[in-house]
Amino acid sequence: MGKNLFNKVWDMHKVGTLDSGLDQLFIGLHLIHEVTSPQAFAMIKERKLKVLFPERTFATVDHIVPTENQRRPFRDPLAEKMMEALEINTKEYGIPLYDLESKNQGIVHIIGPELGLTQPGMTIACGDSHTSTHGAFGSIAFGVGTSQIRDILATQTIAMSRPKVRLINIIGALPKGVYAKDIILKIIRDLGVKGGIGYAYEFGGIGVEHLSMEERMTICNMSIEGGARVGYMNPDDTTFKYMKGRPFSPKEKNYQKALDYWNSIKSDSDADYDDTYTLNVEDLEPMVTWGINPGQSVSIGENMPFLKDLDTDEQKTVSQAYRHMGFEEGSPIKGKKIDVAFIGSCTNGRISDLRIAAEIAKGRKVASEVRALVVPGSKLVAKQAEEEGLDKIFTEAGFQWRNAGCSMCLAMNPDKLKGKEISASSSNRNFIGRQGSPSGRTLLMSPAMVAAAAISGKIIDIRNLKEI
């Protein structure tokens, strides 16, 4: 039996086994941001420890940055304080920081790949659960808590137990109007939000081979919403082509050696898995969440479930979801009115996402009662979009064009839902309160579906776009 990528990379990075029985794992790349790192630096200082490999940690600001007025000091003194803490800590320990002045600033999971920091066969950690995004390159990437950030700063290693590996075999070609976001929403619905606990997900199969790097990142990004801390794909020519010429990618003269390494860590064709699940995407339809966790979704043509059809355990969560959302059981998601449309986040804030949304926005107008935001995931994405004139298309259609950041994906900056507003959102979490209002409501979907909802003022089937 051969070995899968996960176990190859894990074994290669294992420093030893601790007394607790956990493995000590070397972290090849550590990414930090302003929200989860200050407390870790405080612990380092308190214990008079050093940062062992400052050159393997990179910092940026994303969660708290205002996407409209970025003048310092920020209007929100708490945000300003967090920004200052990151500036002081990175300076003190010699860690590179991509701040608002830098042309490379952006959401941490977008800039890692953009800069070529994210590479196959690495272990990557960041104090953020969507670190699984980087797995799209064939790395083992996972979110960690603040105490583990402290451990990585001090030792470049963490203590962890080895998860099992589930192969998610994606077959069939995606129909028109259906996107990577729909694939991952479907997987989470099928396997459940707890289904991946204790597992790393390897996304494989012919259905993955045809996907671009950006689509692959969207899928790996939301592994954690299915409970899997790690999601990854084997690197291939698409991966290598994406990486060519990026600032931190291996230089030409060492490229062959890098390629040999990347090929060596791929899952063997006869690799062993703890579990396998197959999804045929040929008949997949656009997916929309209707509830308060990312597993509560339906395809656009489907109605929301009746409580009586669910087991008692699920009934509790589902009736709570209906209470919060104000939806009726058994009703269609199609036609639900929205107040806000948000295109952005580390799930769907990349250039390909903006291109798809712009194509829909072009020559149309945002419904008068809808507040619509397009927030590029990084400054480089913003620059590219502006060069292509996408910003103009959006603003002419009535979307607001913002600066890079996490924005309305979560409520740590001025972009928030108000009251009971419903948003159509390209982000990854529909938890109660996630978008800034305790009574606000979030419907997750692909950026194309968000753009269509913005224009029609309600949830429509993107495949019937001609109707609007």
Next chain:
Amino acid sequence: MDTSKMIRDSISGRCIAVRGNDIDTDRIIPARFMKVVSFAGLGEYAFYDERYTGNGDKKKHPFNDEAFSSASILLVNKNFGCGSSREHAPQALYRAGIKAIVGESFAEIFEGNCSVMGIPVLTVSSDDIENLMSEVENNPEVKMKIDINVKQLFLNEKAYNFNIPDSSRLSLLNGTWDSTAALLNARNKIISKSKELPYLHAFE
């Protein structure tokens, strides 16, 4: 580091039950309260949006109930702590006085965060948690005793078996749940590992 002070082989205290599956980290502590550079003071925001209306009026919630104000053991249902990796969630609970959590199942990162903070996270069967929750709700005064070594907890003279990952159990018993020191012991091995990994030297 003096590990003897960090041994947590038994915990006793009053309990508080927060019912519901899939209680995510944003509900444990809403993101808007995390704009802080220190964890101190997070305790008062635990379950904030479930405890207060938009106008700041108190809602019905166990954390608002005087009868449970001195509780130190939290009882929960399935997939507790799903969502974010931010340690703010366990920190908020810890600073609200929670020293151990007993539930049906937990999200992985949340469980890991608790274990490096020395907060035991214990799983029991669905029947048992239902039992424990009703006992505590009917009589907030009862005290639970948790024995990490024998993997049993005791309430009203009755013993319940619980599960805990071996690694967490050992680190609580040995007082080594704070991982930094243990990791740093392997400094030489860490350095030699860094020399073996080809990408750390730009494949030179």
